[in-house]
Amino acid sequence: MVTIAGGIHGFVFLSYGATAILVAFNQRWSIGVGVLAVVSAIVPYATIPMEIWLHRTGRLKGNWRLEESDHPQDRTWYDRTMRWFLRRAWVLVALIAVAVVALYVILLTVGPPGGK
Numbered sequence: 085m086v087t088i089a090g091g092i093h094g095f096v097f098l099s100y101g102a103t104a105i106l107v108a109f110n111q112r113w114s115i116g117v118g119v120l121a122v123v124s125a126i127v128p129y130a131t132i133p134m135e136i137w138l139h140r141t142g143r144l145k146g147n148w149r150l151e152e153s154d155h156p157q158d159r160t161w162y163d164r165t166m167r168w169f170l171r172r173a174w175v176l177v178a179l180i181a182v183a184v185v186a187l188y189v190i191l192l193t194v195g196p197p198g199g200k
Contacts (some may be wrong), residue, residue: 098184100125109166111143
């Protein structure tokens with residue numbers, strides 16, 4: 085039972101991290117805020133106050149950046165690439181799923197911390 089529940093927990097953790105990174109890129113968070121969002125998933129239930137703080141500080145406001153705006157960063161290769169993926173959500177979801185599964189398999193191959 086622990087093997088199955090632990091595997092599901094690990095997969096959900098990696099998926100949360102991938103989602104936090106995607107939102108951080110879309111919302112143009114600083115690296116520190118993005119790292120904090122991912123790291124908050126390590127401590128049980130720390131994502132709750134983290135998400136409340138992100139909401140209160142306005143870091144979750146706005147839509148997905150599907151269209152170019154007047155923001156100077158919207159003309160960079162990075163933002164054009166982000167818009168391309170956001171307009172083709174199935175490609176983005178598939179890419180994230182492949183990355184999460186690959187990382188999950190690597191972590192399973194390496195084994196648990198402590199060498200058992």
